[in-house]
Amino acid sequence: MTEIPKNHPRYESLMAREQIVAGVEKGMTSRQGLIAQGRGEAFDYLIGENTTEGAAYAEAVAVCLLLLAENPVISVNGNAAALAAAELVMLSQLTGAKLEVNLFHRTDERVKKIIGELKENGADVVLGENAEPLLPLEHERAKVERDGIFDADVVFVPLEDGDRCQVLTDMKKLVIAIDLNPLSRTAQTAHVSIVDNLKRALPNMIDMIPEFRNMNEEDLWEIVDAYDNNVVLMDAIETMKENLTAKQNEILGIDEDSDKNDGKPDETGGKRSGNDKRNAEREEARRNARIQRNAETARKVMMRGGDLMME
Ligand SMILES: Nc1ncnc2c1ncn2[C@@H]1O[C@H](COP(=O)(O)OP(=O)(O)OP(=O)(O)O)[C@@H](O)[C@H]1O
Numbered sequence: 001m002t003e004i005p006k007n008h009p010r011y012e013s014l015m016a017r018e019q020i021v022a023g024v025e026k027g028m029t030s031r032q033g034l035i036a037q038g039r040g041e042a043f044d045y046l047i048g049e050n051t052t053e054g055a056a057y058a059e060a061v062a063v064c065l066l067l068l069a070e071n072p073v074i075s076v077n078g079n080a081a082a083l084a085a086a087e088l089v090m091l092s093q094l095t096g097a098k099l100e101v102n103l104f105h106r107t108d109e110r111v112k113k114i115i116g117e118l119k120e121n122g123a124d125v126v127l128g129e130n131a132e133p134l135l136p137l138e139h140e141r142a143k144v145e146r147d148g149i150f151d152a153d154v155v156f157v158p159l160e161d162g163d164r165c166q167v168l169t170d171m172k173k174l175v176i177a178i179d180l181n182p183l184s185r186t187a188q189t190a191h192v193s194i195v196d197n198l199k200r201a202l203p204n205m206i207d208m209i210p211e212f213r214n215m216n217e218e219d220l221w222e223i224v225d226a227y228d229n230n231v232v233l234m235d236a237i238e239t240m241k242e243n244l245t246a247k248q249n250e251i252l253g254i255d256e257d258s259d260k261n262d263g264k265p266d267e268t269g270g271k272r273s274g275n276d277k278r279n280a281e282r283e284e285a286r287r288n289a290r291i292q293r294n295a296e297t298a299r300k301v302m303m304r305g306g307d308l309m310m311e
């Protein structure tokens with residue numbers, strides 16, 4: 001393993017690479033997983049390598065859904081096991097969700113190794129070894145356990161493929177996905193698409209659990225019902241556009257802050273101008289508008305999900 005100094009500007013991302021490489025060396029992660037991580041990194045760069053407001057919102061709704069579900073299952077693949085085995089186990093213990101290994105590049109050996117890794121991190125039972133081809137798919141992701149993904153009402157699929165995501169939603173399950181690519185078929189198909197790095201999303205979700213754990217079901221449903229996945233996807237794409245525009249302006253030497261100083265000191269001791277204040281107000285208004293739009297259109301998407309669950 002290459003020693004990565006903690007003060008390296010790309011520390012987190014380089015460490016994740018080391019984890020994925022270690023996962024391949026242990027026989028848990030596929031070599032294709034290295035490429036998938038690279039695609040994720042590219043989108044992470046565009047989103048600013050931070051959890052956006054929209055992603056945090058999706059993470060909160062995902063926690064509510066996992067707490068509401070009767071038979072929630074967390075689907076684990078080779079990348080997720082390499083990046084966050086301990087967090088997956090913790091999330092399963094805190095929400096009562098089962099863990100099931102489900103692989104695209106499936107081999108019995110990899111399934112066993114991933115189960116072993118989850119157990120080493122404290123998991124008691126991990127499904128996946130007795131999977132049968134129960135999903136209408138012509139590849140290995142069709143193999144699921146009857147008591148696990150097949151019977152689940154909510155399936156949490158960190159790093160998922162669009163095909164299975166579609167099939168699971170067709171089976172009237174609620175699907176939560178983590179995918180840094182808001183354009184992927186997975187992100188577009190899931191009911192809750194968390195456009196965030198798996199390594200940030202899982203700890204965030206674990207931290208949120210105490211906030212929601214003692215809420216009654218009605219209040220949790222209210223949060224879920226008010227959610228609109230389209231707003232979250234739009235927000236992720238908008239953030240990427242804004243980041244690209246800011247970089248473009250930087251290259252062009254356009255100083256967005258040039259006319260902002262009118263001499264008023266801000267809380268950091270610097271200067272804060274009327275323009276600056278107006279920009280902050282505009283940003284606030286824009287954020288409120290997004291949330292407003294969200295509230296207005298939310299019911300359509302998640303109520304539909306809620307109805308499906310009731311059927
Ligand atoms: N660490 C990570 N955190 C979050 N997302 C990630 C991470 N690593 C990879 N991804 C995303 O996971 C996805 C996994 O790759 P995969 O090849 O299955 O997607 P895909 O074929 O593009 O999916 P789809 O069928 O949904 O269009 C990629 O879209 C990538 O952006």
Ligand SMILES: CC(C)(COP(=O)(O)O)[C@@H](O)C(=O)O
Pocket residue numbers: 029030032033034036077078079102103104105106159160161
């Ligand atoms: C590499 C991976 C993201 C995961 O593969 P597995 O661990 O076999 O489910 C796969 O979905 C792919 O896109 O190639």
Ligand code: BAL
Pocket residue numbers: 104141160161162
């Ligand atoms: N994204 C293609 C393979 C899979 O994840 O199922």
